[in-house]
Amino acid sequence: TRWDDKYPQISRSWRSHWNNLNTLFAYPADIRKAIYTTNAIESLNSVIRKAIKKRKLFPTDDSARKVIYLAIMD
Numbered sequence: 001t002r003w004d005d006k007y008p009q010i011s012r013s014w015r016s017h018w019n020n021l022n023t024l025f026a027y028p029a030d031i032r033k034a035i036y037t038t039n040a041i042e043s044l045n046s047v048i049r050k051a052i053k054k055r056k057l058f059p060t061d062d063s064a065r066k067v068i069y070l071a072i073m074d
Helices: 002-006 008-016 018-026 029-053 061-073
Strands: none
Touching (some): 029 061
């Protein structure tokens, strides 16, 4: 197919996991959108958790905000 040449790894991955992907695509579009949104939120929370975990204590609220901002922007 046209994607095999341009994205061979992605193409192989999709083919080998097609049953799982097909299950996802079987959901209505609005449900799939909610799933994607949830994954994005979980990813953001993970980035914030990692940044905060390194520092345990913050001297001020502003210092905590700066750490979170820098983690998100990285």
